[in-house]
Amino acid sequence: MAYVALYRKYRPQTFDEVIGQDHIINTLRNQILQGKVSHAYLFCGTRGTGKTSTAKIFARAVNCPHAAEHNGNPCGDCVSCNTVGNANLDIIEMDAASNNGVDYARDIREKVQYPPVNGKYKVYIIDEVHMLSVGAFNALLKTLEEPPEHALFILCTTEVHKIPATILSRCMRFDFRLVPTPLLAAHIAAIYDKEGKKYTKEAVAAIAQAGEGSVRDSVSIADRCYSVSEGQLEYSDVLGVLGVSSKNSIVALAKAILTNATADILTEIHKAVSDGKDIGRLNKDLSLYIRDLLTAKLCPDANGILMLPQDVYEQLKDLADSVTVKKLLYAIDQFVNVETALKYALSPLILFEATALKVASSTGEVDYDGLNKRVTRLEQLSQDMSGESRSVYVVDKTDPKSIWRGVKMALDARNEPLLTGVWSDVQVSFDSRRNFVLRCSEGAYWLIENKYKKILQAEVAQFCDGQLIVELDKSTSQSDIDKQLGALGTNVKFD
Numbered sequence: 400m401a402y403v404a405l406y407r408k409y410r411p412q413t414f415d416e417v418i419g420q421d422h423i424i425n426t427l428r429n430q431i432l433q434g435k436v437s438h439a440y441l442f443c444g445t446r447g448t449g450k451t452s453t454a455k456i457f458a459r460a461v462n463c464p465h466a467a468e469h470n471g472n473p474c475g476d477c478v479s480c481n482t483v484g485n486a487n488l489d490i491i492e493m494d495a496a497s498n499n500g501v502d503y504a505r506d507i508r509e510k511v512q513y514p515p516v517n518g519k520y521k522v523y524i525i526d527e528v529h530m531l532s533v534g535a536f537n538a539l540l541k542t543l544e545e546p547p548e549h550a551l552f553i554l555c556t557t558e559v560h561k562i563p564a565t566i567l568s569r570c571m572r573f574d575f576r577l578v579p580t581p582l583l584a585a586h587i588a589a590i591y592d593k594e595g596k597k598y599t600k601e602a603v604a605a606i607a608q609a610g611e612g613s614v615r616d617s618v619s620i621a622d623r624c625y626s627v628s629e630g631q632l633e634y635s636d637v638l639g640v641l642g643v644s645s646k647n648s649i650v651a652l653a654k655a656i657l658t659n660a661t662a663d664i665l666t667e668i669h670k671a672v673s674d675g676k677d678i679g680r681l682n683k684d685l686s687l688y689i690r691d692l693l694t695a696k697l698c699p700d701a702n703g704i705l706m707l708p709q710d711v712y713e714q715l716k717d718l719a720d721s722v723t724v725k726k727l728l729y730a731i732d733q734f735v736n737v738e739t740a741l742k743y744a745l746s747p748l749i750l751f752e753a754t755a756l757k758v759a760s761s762t763g764e765v766d767y768d769g770l771n772k773r774v775t776r777l778e779q780l781s782q783d784m785s786g787e788s789r790s791v792y793v794v795d796k797t798d799p800k801s802i803w804r805g806v807k808m809a810l811d812a813r814n815e816p817l818l819t820g821v822w823s824d825v826q827v828s829f830d831s832r833r834n835f836v837l838r839c840s841e842g843a844y845w846l847i848e849n850k851y852k853k854i855l856q857a858e859v860a861q862f863c864d865g866q867l868i869v870e871l872d873k874s875t876s877q878s879d880i881d882k883q884l885g886a887l888g889t890n891v892k893f894d
């Protein structure tokens with residue numbers, strides 16, 4: 400007898416056999432039991448999670464007269480359930496990847512009008528429906544808008560974002576989830592039990608982990624592992640099938656990074672690349688391994704989750720114990736973040752090496768002292784910027800008034816303010832040789848000449864190339880002078 404792949408041999412035939420999609424199975428089962436079947440369904444989710452298998456079971460169950468007696472499952476014996484040689488004329492399976500044209504969709508539209516042969520429904524299962532052309536989607540939409548009573552469509556896709564909204568709104572949508580690793584492990588163990596294959600639980604756990612949530616992938620790996628050893632399937636056998644060298648190189652690379660052994664990091668990366676390892680894959684495997692390290696570090700019963708052989712676990716635990724949690728978190732953060740960038744990088748190797756070296760040289764700790772100092776400096780700076788005394792004033796060097804204002808602000812900033820009277824009493828102008836002329840009444844003149852001249856000269860020189868010239872405005876009368884002296888303030892003393 401020809402060898403049948405385990406995946407085909409153990410493909411679920413009833414709802415009870417579908418793994419890890421209870422939220423969907425319960426709804427579909429109830430719809431069959433209550434006779435409330437809709438006309439269009441959309442099954443979306445990652446590959447190998449059971450979309451097409453569930454569609455096939457559902458297609459048979461809706462037409463099986465004995466479904467109610469079998470808790471909603473197809474009975475497996477009647478004409479509708481009989482799948483031998485694809486004899487069921489009421490179930491039409493199509494792959495949109497190979498038939499995506501508008502003619503095909505029109506053909507469906509015509510043929511769907513003919514009533515089913517045996518059962519109550521004529522079921523169309525369209526796989527990879529996102530591959531349909533725009534025209535085909537439009538033709539399909541017309542059918543979905545006014546389906547005949549007996550029509551039932553099950554659209555399956557891995558890329559739901561490519562389905563037009565008009566189609567989405569006509570379908571009852573179900574999202575298939577990735578299957579948790581323990582469920583996958585139990586599934587593979589059950590298959591091996593039925594096949595009479597002996598195995599260790601670590602071996603089965605390693606297969607389930609490599610399957611990454613996909614039933615199909617896990618069972619395919621289990622199939623490849625099946626004939627590797629005559630007797631009991633061991634953890635090391637599974638690693639052999641998955642590529643043991645790569646697993647060892649990941650461990651070595653992680654160790655080199657976490658212990659900051661720069662030369663080893665570059666050597667290990669170089670080795671992995673020479674062995675033909677893809678950088679993206681290397682980055683992903685490394686992230687997963689660091690995640691395992693973190694689990695070993697944080698969980699009291701880590702190996703209950705990781706399911707590694709004791710010696711492998713102890714090696715992992717030793718490395719985990721030598722590193723801080725912060726460093727591990729920092730490493731995961733960096734490698735996960737760089738994942739997308741690696742896809743678009745012109746030189747993924749350089750980017751990956753740089754990330755590895757960056758992680759290696761960091762402790763993962765935040766330098767709180769340094770941070771504090773920098774924050775304090777920033778706070779001071781922002782105070783200085785917002786404070787009245789140092790607000791920024793741009794001096795217009797062509798305008799004597801603007802220069803005079805600049806001088807005042809500079810003196811204020813140096814905490815040597817001019818007396819209010821001096822400041823407001825003075826008239827400023829340029830003379831013909833671009834000298835800066837202060838024209839003031841006697842009181843201010845006397846003060847400037849005796850007290851402020853030097854400071855003012857220095858400040859004016861910043862804005863003006865000419866000299867500072869102080870002139871007495873002689874037009875002022877004695878009474879004006881008295882008034883002005885009064886305005887200068889009571890604390891002015893004349894020596």
Ligand SMILES: [Zn+2]
Nearest residue numbers: 463474477480
């Ligand atoms: Zn049946």
